[in-house]
Amino acid sequence: MTYKTVATVIAGGALAAVLIATGQVSQHQGQTWKIKLSDAPGMVHFTVQRSRDGNTWSTSTDVRFANFQGLSRNTIERGGPAKFEYIHDAGRLVCQGDFSWNRGSGTFEFEPDHRYVSELRSLGYETPGEEQIFSMVLTDVSLEFARGVREGGLQASTQQLIDLRVHGVTLDYIRSAAHDGYRSFSAQDYIDLRIHGVTSSYLRDLKAFGYNLNSHDIVELRIHGVSSEFVGELKAAGYDLPSSKIAELGMHGINSDYLRDLKTYGLQPRADDLVQLRIHGVSTAYLKGLKDAGYGGLIASEITDLTIHGVSIDFIRDCKDLGYNFTPQEMIELRVHGVDGGYLRRLRDSGMRNLSASQIEKLRVHGVD
Numbered sequence: 001m002t003y004k005t006v007a008t009v010i011a012g013g014a015l016a017a018v019l020i021a022t023g024q025v026s027q028h029q030g031q032t033w034k035i036k037l038s039d040a041p042g043m044v045h046f047t048v049q050r051s052r053d054g055n056t057w058s059t060s061t062d063v064r065f066a067n068f069q070g071l072s073r074n075t076i077e078r079g080g081p082a083k084f085e086y087i088h089d090a091g092r093l094v095c096q097g098d099f100s101w102n103r104g105s106g107t108f109e110f111e112p113d114h115r116y117v118s119e120l121r122s123l124g125y126e127t128p129g130e131e132q133i134f135s136m137v138l139t140d141v142s143l144e145f146a147r148g149v150r151e152g153g154l155q156a157s158t159q160q161l162i163d164l165r166v167h168g169v170t171l172d173y174i175r176s177a178a179h180d181g182y183r184s185f186s187a188q189d190y191i192d193l194r195i196h197g198v199t200s201s202y203l204r205d206l207k208a209f210g211y212n213l214n215s216h217d218i219v220e221l222r223i224h225g226v227s228s229e230f231v232g233e234l235k236a237a238g239y240d241l242p243s244s245k246i247a248e249l250g251m252h253g254i255n256s257d258y259l260r261d262l263k264t265y266g267l268q269p270r271a272d273d274l275v276q277l278r279i280h281g282v283s284t285a286y287l288k289g290l291k292d293a294g295y296g297g298l299i300a301s302e303i304t305d306l307t308i309h310g311v312s313i314d315f316i317r318d319c320k321d322l323g324y325n326f327t328p329q330e331m332i333e334l335r336v337h338g339v340d341g342g343y344l345r346r347l348r349d350s351g352m353r354n355l356s357a358s359q360i361e362k363l364r365v366h367g368v369d
Contacts, residue, residue: 031110033086033095036103037076038062044076046086048093048108048138057131059138075099082106089143090116090136110134119143120158123150128158139165149187152178156187163187167194176200180207189215196222209235217243224250233259241271252278265291273300280304289313293320295328302328311335322348330357337364 034047042065049058063086065073070084079100086093091113097106112133121127123146128136135141141161148171149156149164156164169190177185180203185193193203196219205228206213213221221231224247231246233256241249252275261284262268269277269287277287277300290296290303293316298306309332318341319326326334334357343364347355352363 031108032105033093033097033108034103034105035071035076035099037073042066044068050110050134057134061138076104077102086137088137088140089113090133090141093137110137116143120146123147125156125158125161132158132162135162141165145171148174153183154185154187154190160187160191163191167191169194173200177203180204181212182207185215192216192219198222202228205229206231208232211243213243217247220244220247221250223247225255226250227256230256230259237263238268239271245271248275254278258284261285262287267291267296269300276300276304280307282307286313289316293317294325298328305329305332309335315341318344323354324357326357333357333361334364337361339364343369 030049030051032049036045038045040062043062044065045060046063047058047060049056051057065071067086067088068084069087071082075082076099079098081096081098082104083094083096086095086108092111093108094111095106095108097104110130112130116136117127117133120143125146139162145165146161149161152171152174154174164187173194174190177190177200180200182203193215198218202222203218206218209228209232211231221243226246226249230250234241234246234249237259249271254274258278265284265288267284267287282303286307287303290298290306290313293313295316306328311328311331315335316331319331322341322344324344339360344360346369347353347360347363355363
């Protein structure tokens with residue numbers, strides 16, 4: 001038996017669901033439940049599985065004890081047969097089964113609430129099918145949520161109501177975004193934002209830093225690991241960049257730590273140079289070493305050429321200490337031909353001083369050691 005499994009964590013509440021669908025299952029039309037006590041106060045862990053027409057729908061979630069009618073904690077702890085109902089705006093699950101050892105299991109029948117369907121239609125939603133109503137029960141699509149979505153200006157479909165809840169979109173999240181100036185988001189925008197972990201505080205911070213972005217640009221920032229802290233630090237450091245450029249920085253691993261190190265060393269490369277430097281593994285310590293050695297004015301291409309050819313800060317310091325003031329290209333040529341600090345010292349100690357880079361290179365090429 002093979003199943004296709006999708007796991008979803010619903011933020012803003014104790015709702016964690018595993019949905020199993022579109023797989024080959026037994027033709028038995030099973031509707032089963034399991035319950036165990038939850039660690040969260042006033043909650044129980046409720047697992048529901050429904051197999052119909054070759055597909056299985058399953059959810060495992062912490063729900064409020066108050067949603068159950070006819071079920072007591074005493075029944076769960078002491079054990080024995082039980083009949084109870086799980087009640088929601090969209091309908092109810094009429095359950096029966098047995099408890100032992102603080103756990104229970106059994107079967108249920110699903111009864112949609114037709115008043116719920118009528119109310120959805122009056123709010124402008126299309127009539128949900130029975131499977132959608134069943135999903136609404138288990139994903140907590142209440143009438144309050146459906147009304148709040150409409151009041152928030154979202155023209156969500158009935159299916160999108162379910163998708164919003166599956167991906168953890170709450171009314172507080174929608175209202176917070178609108179309050180912070182994001183009034184053009186669609187239902188799908190909210191779903192995409194939550195899928196990629198965009199929090200209310202992240203949206204608020206972007207606005208505070210002067211960015212008025214659409215959902216696509218915000219998601220792009222999150223995909224590339226850009227924190228709101230990093231966006232603020234870029235602004236504070238004088239980098240007033242479009243979101244696409246900030247996403248590019250994040251994509252290449254430029255983060256708050258890298259930016260702070262640059263600031264500590266008094267360095268502020270151009271944004272394009274930052275990317276080029278990072279691609280070639282140029283550390284902030286290397287940049288500081290260049291600056292301390294008198295090469296703080298080099299352009300990014302010169303710096304990356306130095307690192308590509310193995311010109312270390314130690315070699316640059318040795319050159320300076322021995323009285324040489326080589327250009328970046330001269331240091332590259334010397335390293336290409338195997339000249340290091342030790343070789344330069346041996347030349348000095350043998351009395352050969354004040355040589356040009358080309359003279360040192362020729363000596364090395366001809367085996368003068």
